[in-house]
Amino acid sequence: MHRVKRWLVLLTLFGLSAPALPVRAQTYPSITELQVALWPEYDRPSMLVIYRVHLDPATELPTNVSLPIPASVGEPGAVAMTDPTGDLVYAQYTRQVNGEWATISAQVESLDLQIEYYSPLTMDGQLRRFTFVWPGADGVKDLSYEVQGPIGSDQVTLVPPPQSQAARQDGLTYYIGKLSPDAALSGTQIELSYVKASSDLSAELLSLPPTRPESTQGSTPDLRQYLPWIPLIFGIILLAAGGVWYIRLSRAAGATTGRQRHRTSRPSSPQEVGEIDASPVFCHNCGTRSTASDRFCRTCGVRLRQ
Missing domain, CATH: 2.20.28 (Rubrerythrin, domain 2)
Structure with a gap:
């Protein structure tokens, strides 16, 4: 009886101490660099936000990457990874909402990931304002930003200020800034304001290709752009066919006339001369x-x- 009580006491003590045992923490893939690109009034009258994610080269693939975006923006515009050729292809993802934020979890097979979404841009006359909020995320070592100055913009102001700015081949000015490692983990925000007199979009005026990844390696051409040329091509074919038909008909008629003339001018045979004589x-x-x-x-x- 005493032995039974002793075992019960030992089992109770073991059960109470079990939660105190160390639990393996959830691991996240190491993100060596996360660049937040802000492109205002690019192809929509809003802010295009792009997460450019670069994983640690030692990351085992495939892996799952989770990053937060505002829940108010809905589904992301694109979640893509790079294929072996370096092109962007769509990646499978899930979206889980928790309060004001939604976690985008993407299954990737490469070290580069890109997430895009659109967010409203505050417009007060010619003044535009936007505040990007980063709530922080585990596993991010380096956080930076890139701001594309929209075409026709002036008096661009950024807080925190950029470390560099330069015009690129597309003619637009890009502002580059780097944030502290603590901001990447705990959170920060980027405030942008500028003045712009028109409502023109940068992509339309510059005829820039879209940043969306291709869903397939090859794309089907849009046949609608060739519709205005179809009547012209059809008319040219008819003219060519008519010309060939006319030439052949003319040659046939010429050959028939030549044969008739040859028969008419043929001299009398000796037999015909003999009959006269x-x-x-x-x-x-x-x-x-x-x-x-x-x-x-x-x-x-x-x-x-x-």
Whole structure:
């Protein structure tokens, strides 16, 4: 009886101490660099936000990457990873809302990931304002930002200020800033303001290609752009066919006329000449009929007139 009580006491003590045992913490893939690109009024009258994620080269693939975006923006515009050729292709993802934020979890097979979404841009006359809020995320070592100055913009102001700015080949000015490692983990915000007189979009004026990844390696061309040329091409084909038909008809008619002319001008054959020469001959003296080969009259002996 005492032994049973002793075992019960030991089991109770073990059960109470079990939660105190160390629990393995959830691991996150190491993000060596996360660049937040802010492109205002690029292809929509709003802010295009792009997360450019670069994983640690030692990361085992495939892996799952989770990052927060505002829940108010809804589904992301694109979640993509790079394929072996370096092109962006769509990646499978899930979206889980928790309060004001939604966690985008993407299953990736490469070290580079890109997440895009659109967020409203505050417009007060010619003044534009936008505040990007980063709530922080585990595993992010380096956090930086890139701001694309929209075409026709002026008086661009950024807080925190950028470390550099330069114009690129597309003619737009880009502002680059780097944030502290603590901001990457605990959170920070970027405030942007600028002045712009028009509502023109940068992508439309510069004819820039979209930043969306291709869903397939090859794309089907838009046949609508060729519709205005179809009547012209059809007309050219008809003209060419008519020209060929006319040339062939002319050649056939010329050959027929030549054959007819050849038959008309053909000289008389010896047989036809013989028939003319075989006409009856009569003696002019006695009237006796002679043959064409006679030279003298067979009756009176007078020389016949030929």
